[in-house]
Amino acid sequence: SRSRVQHSKKLLDRKESANKRVYGVVTEDLSHGLENVPVRVVNNVDLETISDDFTYIKRNAIHSTLQAKRKTVRKCNCKGNCMNNSKCPCRNAYMDHDKKFPGKDKVLHNVNEVDTIYECGEDCACSKSCCNRFSRGLGIKVEVFRTRWKGWAVRALEDIPQGTFVMEYVGEVLPHQCCSDRDFCYLFNLSDEVVIDPKFKGNVARFMNHSCTANLHGVRSVSNSGVQGDTRITFFANQHILKYQELTINYGYTPSRPPGICIPCRCYSPACRQILV
Structure with a gap:
């Protein structure tokens, strides 16, 4: 019948369109600018x-x-950079915790020893280029690519020095009680009460894979409000990363899996622990 022919033509057109995307670019910009x-x-x-x-x-x-x-529980009135202002509350919060304030290059020189950073936030008066503003959008050039065994993955399109901010883990910030029907594989705990879920709304970090020897280090970023949701998860290079190298994180950073669930790991690292979550 005519309707059956039209349906077959639509399927063929869809297949041909998909085939054109196989060996090439699916989209030029996932972020749409x-x-x-x-x-x-x-x-x-x-x-x-x-x-x-x-x-x-x-x-x-x-x-x-x-x-x-x-x-708002903390904000600065600095002009320009906070680095040289000993009275800056954001700088002092950072120093009280870590004792080593970031330099003008915004590099965490002791990245593997850092678990929390205290950043200037939206209510602060300092410059947008202040050395205490790390995670504002994507830090380096990356590409999402398809793998044969692990689905989507993310790789660097430039060399990344150790300690460099790479990206934030962006998504929906939800109370735990709202996550009973969510896919736990995407959930990262911000606290005992709050999680981030990027499955439906998120950024490129959603597509990064796990490795037991991950080359990115997860750091909590605390800004100037009293809301748990304003605490963010950021990722810094914990080693020198080469151009075209896959970017990986350790899912064990904030485990959110339900009890009794076990997924095998396929990172194939020499130090693989065999269990993903």
């Missing part, structure tokens, strides 16, 4: 594309119940 640099997606493996259910966001989308509790 939100990031400082375009985030290209390539697939040379299969017909898979990025899910239509995914929306790219540059900043965390904080749940309304958390947003309502927002209040």
Whole structure:
């Protein structure tokens, strides 16, 4: 019948369109201009594309119940850079915790020893180029690519020195009680009460894979409000990373899996612990 022929033609057109994307670029910019640099997606493996259910966001989308509790607890009135102002509350909060304030290069020189940084936030008066403003968008050029065994992955498109900020883990910031029907594989704990979920709304960090010897180090970033949702998860290079090297994180940084669930690890690192989560 005519309707059956039309349906077959639509399927053929869809297949031909997908085939054109296999050995090339799926999209030139996953972020649709939100990031400082375009985030290209390539697939040379299969017909898979990025899910239509995914929306790219540059900043965390904080749940309304958390947003309502927002209040500023610390902000600076510095002019320009906070580094040389000994009275800066943000600088002093950082120094009290870490004893080593970042330099003008914004590099964490002791990155593998750092678990929390205290950044200047949106309410601070200092310059947007202040050395205490690390995580504002994507830090380096990256590309999402398709792998044969691990689905999507992310790789560097430039060399990354150790200690360099790479990206934030962006997503929906939700109270734990709102996550009973969420995919736990994407969840990162911000605290015992709050999680980040990038499955449907997130940034390029959503596509990074786990490695038992990850080359990115997770650091909590605390800014100038009293809301748990304003605490963010940031990733810095814990070693010198070469151009085209895959960027990996350790999912064990903030485990969120339900009890009794075990997923085998396929990172194939010499130090692989055999269990992903």
